[in-house]
Amino acid sequence: MTILSNPAEFVSSVKRPADIDAFWEDVLAQTARIPLQIDVSHDPLRSSPQVDVYQVHYTSLDHVRIAGWYARPANHAGQLPGLLVVPGYSMEPLIPKNWAARGYAAFSVAPRGKLRSNGQFNPGYPGLLTHGIVDRNTYTYRGFYMDSCRGVDFLLSRDEVDADRLGVTGHSQGGGLSVVVAALRPEIKVATSGAPFLCGFMDAIDLTDGYPYQEIADYLRLHPDSRQQVTDTVAYFDGISLAPRVTCPIIVNIGLQDSTCPPETGYALFRAIGSEDKQLHDYDGYGHDANNAVHTGIIEAFLAQHLEP
Amino acid sequence: MSTPSDTKPLDFDAYWQDTLSQLARLPAAPEVEEIPLRSTDFATAYGVQLTSIGPYRIFGYLSIPTGEGPFPARYFLPRYGSVADLVPQGTSNGQRQRYVTFAICARGQRRSDRPYSAGFPGQLTDGIDDPSGYIYRGIVADCCRGLEFLVSRPEVNPQRVAAIGTDMALVTAALCPRVTHLVYTPVIFFQALERAAATQAYPLEELNDYLRQRPEQRDQVSQTLAYYDASHFAPMVGARTLLMAEAGSSPLGPAAMEPVTRSIRGSTDVHESENSGYRDGAYSELWLSRELGVPEASLPPHWR
Numbered sequence: 130m131t132i133l134s135n136p137a138e139f140v141s142s143v144k145r146p147a148d149i150d151a152f153w154e155d156v157l158a159q160t161a162r163i164p165l166q167i168d169v170s171h172d173p174l175r176s177s178p179q180v181d182v183y184q185v186h187y188t189s190l191d192h193v194r195i196a197g198w199y200a201r202p203a204n205h206a207g208q209l210p211g212l213l214v215v216p217g218y219s220m221e222p223l224i225p226k227n228w229a230a231r232g233y234a235a236f237s238v239a240p241r242g243k244l245r246s247n248g249q250f251n252p253g254y255p256g257l258l259t260h261g262i263v264d265r266n267t268y269t270y271r272g273f274y275m276d277s278c279r280g281v282d283f284l285l286s287r288d289e290v291d292a293d294r295l296g297v298t299g300h301s302q303g304g305g306l307s308v309v310v311a312a313l314r315p316e317i318k319v320a321t322s323g324a325p326f327l328c329g330f331m332d333a334i335d336l337t338d339g340y341p342y343q344e345i346a347d348y349l350r351l352h353p354d355s356r357q358q359v360t361d362t363v364a365y366f367d368g369i370s371l372a373p374r375v376t377c378p379i380i381v382n383i384g385l386q387d388s389t390c391p392p393e394t395g396y397a398l399f400r401a402i403g404s405e406d407k408q409l410h411d412y413d414g415y416g417h418d419a420n421n422a423v424h425t426g427i428i429e430a431f432l433a434q435h436l437e438p
Numbered sequence: 439m440s441t442p443s444d445t446k447p448l449d450f451d452a453y454w455q456d457t458l459s460q461l462a463r464l465p466a467a468p469e470v471e472e473i474p475l476r477s478t479d480f481a482t483a484y485g486v487q488l489t490s491i492g493p494y495r496i497f498g499y500l501s502i503p504t505g506e507g508p509f510p511a512r513y514f515l516p517r518y519g520s521v522a523d524l525v526p527q528g529t530s531n532g533q534r535q536r537y538v539t540f541a542i543c544a545r546g547q548r549r550s551d552r553p554y555s556a557g558f559p560g561q562l563t564d565g566i567d568d569p570s571g572y573i574y575r576g577i578v579a580d581c582c583r584g585l586e587f588l589v590s591r592p593e594v595n596p597q598r599v600a601a602i603g604t605d606m607a608l609v610t611a612a613l614c615p616r617v618t619h620l621v622y623t624p625v626i627f628f629q630a631l632e633r634a635a636a637t638q639a640y641p642l643e644e645l646n647d648y649l650r651q652r653p654e655q656r657d658q659v660s661q662t663l664a665y666y667d668a669s670h671f672a673p674m675v676g677a678r679t680l681l682m683a684e685a686g687s688s689p690l691g692p693a694a695m696e697p698v699t700r701s702i703r704g705s706t707d708v709h710e711s712e713n714s715g716y717r718d719g720a721y722s723e724l725w726l727s728r729e730l731g732v733p734e735a736s737l738p739p740h741w742r
Contacts, residue, residue: 174647175559177638219521221558226638244520244558253548254521255476338531339738340523347475386716388738389528416716416740417528422685423713 136385137411139393141329143369150374152265152365153313160190160275165282169199179203180229185236187283190275196245197238197280198222200229201289209234210294210436211284213317215277215306216243217299218326218341219254231429232438234290236283240276240306242269258341259348263358265365270327274313274366277306281314294318294436298428301390301417302326304381305368308398312374319435320379321428322398324387324419328368329394331360336391369394372401380408380431382424384415446670453569453665454578454613460491461579468587470500476524480504481534483524488587490545491579497549498542498584499524500591501534508595510730513588513617514541515581515603515610518626518641519558520548526602528715529723533736538594542584544577544606562626562641563648567655569662581610589616598730601677605668612674619729620675620704621722623682624690628668628698631660633689672701679706680725685713716741 146152168186175182175198183199201209214237216222221244225235239246242257252260252269261267281297284290296319299307305327311320326341333342334349345363349356364370379402383395392411399409410427412420432438447453469487476483476499484500501524503509512533516522522543525531533539543549546556556564556573564573589596600619601607605627611617626641634642649656664670679702684690692699692710699706709721720741727735 174651177646177650219519219523219527221519223640224559224643226643230638244555255523337738337740339529340525340527340531343531350478351475384714384716386714386740388530388716388719388740391740414717415714416719418713418715420714 136392137396139332139396141332141369141394141397143329143332143367143397144364145370145373146364149365149370153371156190156271156275157278157313160279163188163190163192165279165286167283167286175224176203177226180226182224182226185283187279189241189279190272193241193249193272193276194246195238195241195276195279197236197283198224199234199236199283200225201234202229202232205232205289208291209289210296210438211236211287211290212432212436213238213277213280213284213295213297213310215280215297215299215303215310216240218258218302231433233436234284234287236280238277238280240273242273246276255340255344258344262345262348262362263355265362268362268366270366274306274309277310278314281310281316285316292316296320296432296436298432300324300419300421304390308368308375308402309371311377311379312371315376318377319432320375320377321431322379322381323421323424323428324383324390324417325368325381325395325398326390327366328390328398330363330367332397333391333394336393337388339388341389369398369401372398373403375402376404378406378435379404380410380428382410382412382419382427384417384419385411385413386415387417387419389417445664447661447664450665450670457491457575457579458582458613461582464489464491464493466583466587476501478534486540486587488583490583491576492545494545494554494576494580495550496543496545496580496583498540498587501525501539502591502593503535503538507538507593509536509538509593510598510732511538511540511588511594511600512726513585513599513601513610514539515601515606516542516544516547516577517604518562520551520556522547522549528719528738530736530738536732536734536736538588538591540584540588542581544580546573546577550580559640559644559647562644566648566662567658569665572662572665574666577606578609578613581606582614585610585614585617600726600730602726605666608668608675609666609671611677611679612671615676617677619726620677620679621682621726622679624668624695624698627663627666628690628695630663630667636689668698669701672698673703675702675704677704678729679704680722681706681708682718682722683708683710685711
């Protein structure tokens with residue numbers, strides 16, 4: 130595929146499945162029937178005088194136990210805004226002390242397959258992106274998305290969290306997951322998405338030659354007959370397919386020289402987002418960092434504006 | 439009274455010589471098996487298992503270009519985290535067309551996590567009270583074992599072997615003279631304890647967490663970290679070097695890293711970060727291809 134001189138003009142090949150809403154409503158309903166069984170334990174090693182840190186576990190789809198880090202200000206009065214922090218593909222979920230120090234009750238989830246959530250399910254890296262990819266009912270990300278969405282349920286279970294002030298933030302895979310969670314959980318009031326992965330899967334394997342999308346190219350090289358099945362499956366999981374469901378305020382930042390999550394897919398995602406209040410920050414001269422050195426301040430201000438920590 | 443973590447221990451050389459001697463006494467016993475899923479028409483991928491000190495079995499991803507060698511080699515050293523990729527995320531898979539690549543998964547990382555599965559956070563302080571039992575001693579040995587394996591391959595041009603990565607790249611280049619080129623991005627092991635005091639960001643925050651719980655261990659932690667400080671390894675590096683510094687007045691910026699830069703014996707270039715993965719990545723890629731004598735740089739499509 131030829132790289133366009135203006136990636137904003139790229140037209141994605143993603144076709145939104147006609148029954149995508151029914152598919153996800155069914156998965157959400159299946160998940161809701163499983164008791165959360167939350168376990169929260171204070172972690173004195175990771176806590177500081179300013180921030181209390183807790184190790185959290187809960188049950189998600191397929192009865193997989195999911196881990197996460199919960200951090201909140203050590204001293205606070207009244208309820209706090211809740212912030213769900215969703216992780217990148219190969220990075221470890223961070224302990225969200227920085228958000229807690231800013232006045233948020235912040236939960237950083239480790240969806241299935243991540244360290245601490247890989248006791249029952251562990252396809253590995255590389256590998257997770259293509260695990261079960263020929264069937265939307267078995268694809269890894271069916272559960273992975275639910276694990277992330279259940280982070281909202283965890284935050285809502287906390288007395289100190291204000292249910293009317295919930296946000297989600299992430300970069301790379303976390304940027305894709307932010308869109309997914311905002312699309313599937315209407316309780317989310319604001320979202321930020323950086324260099325979003327999981328958007329334009331089948332476009333990206335032609336636009337880039339790097340991992341993680343290369344995992345799908347590897348898979349199709351070995352299983353060329355599965356291309357249509359793979360295309361059909363990922364259409365249900367593509368952020369571009371889910372974006373019309375997003376109605377909350379959202380900002381997206383992309384780098385125009387991103388070799389991991391190509392900017393073409395970021396533009397396509399942004400156009401598909403249903404929110405009236407949406408902003409795109411497209412940074413020329415930046416790669417997968419999407420100008421985080423500067424944009425982090427914009428994210429902090431945007432979340433503070435909407436969540437009032 | 440605590441001493442700075444960059445004060446060189448008197449037995450620094452003996453400590454590392456003993457580590458390398460332990461490694462030398464153990465046969466590597468390599469097992470090499472093709473990974474068809476990651477093989478292409480231009481390169482074949484292999485999974486490699488080797489024995490390191492402990493003894494401990496470690497894993498690595500090897501890729502060999504199709505065609506007549508020998509080829510220059512890129513040795514990817516482990517970053518701080520559980521995942522090691524065949525080639526680093528964000529770089530072009532096309533580099534496998536021109537280079538032998540080898541990525542080692544050090545003990546504790548995925549595929550080298552039996553029986554020891556590291557926590558992130560957690561690994562940085564595992565055994566840090568005692569230099570002889572610190573987890574990084576084994577990790578350094580793993581990195582050196584990987585280098586030995588790589589240069590033993592007949593497909594590799596021994597005049598063009600680049601170690602690429604964060605702290606472990608510098609350490610490997612220091613302890614293994616067969617590294618001819620080094621691309622080093624400092625992250626943890628340079629004045630670590632002093633820099634930790636000024637941050638709440640992981641991985642250095644692990645040191646703060648640890649010492650908050652065990653303040654009486656500060657001297658021991660400082661002494662252990664001194665065996666790993668970049669300033670002590672730098673004079674042992676004879677490779678042609680590119681040091682990827684952070685921007686401006688950062689504690690890992692060009693000025694702060696000057697003691698390391700000055701000490702490296704090999705000719706050294708310093709690149710000050712432009713806070714752009716694209717600009718920094720392209721600079722590093724062009725430097726490597728030029729220095730390794732490969733006419734065409736392996737740039738991802740969006741960097742061309």
